[in-house]
Amino acid sequence: MQFKRSAGLFVTGVWLFIAGTVVSWFGVMTGISSANSYFSSGPAAGSVFAMLLGGGAGLAGFLCFAVAAHRALFKIDALYVPVKMDGVYVPAPQQHVPNPAPYPPHYPPMQR
Numbered sequence: 001m002q003f004k005r006s007a008g009l010f011v012t013g014v015w016l017f018i019a020g021t022v023v024s025w026f027g028v029m030t031g032i033s034s035a036n037s038y039f040s041s042g043p044a045a046g047s048v049f050a051m052l053l054g055g056g057a058g059l060a061g062f063l064c065f066a067v068a069a070h071r072a073l074f075k076i077d078a079l080y081v082p083v084k085m086d087g088v089y090v091p092a093p094q095q096h097v098p099n100p101a102p103y104p105p106h107y108p109p110m111q112r
Contacts, residue, residue, distance in 0.1 A: 003071070006067075006072045010064075012061070012064050013061045013062065016060050017065060020054045020055065024055050025054070026050055027050025
């Protein structure tokens, strides 16, 4: 079984989540300050766009993080772990890994 990599997706998800949260809060604060000004009738369009962009990036980051965590936990669950029964560790069955390249058998040197 071939496992998919998860570290890059995990780091991407964390950074997207953090950046999306920062951009979204920037949009919220800009919208609040522009809505509270004397000549404004509501939040500026740029602040609404920043809120939506940040929310979308945060959601995408959370989904990347969740997929990476699922992949990593799937790898961990596939590991063989020895089990402790009645105070004695019972070794886990070893997985047979075939030799990737068939080499000729190694014979010891002949004795003369």
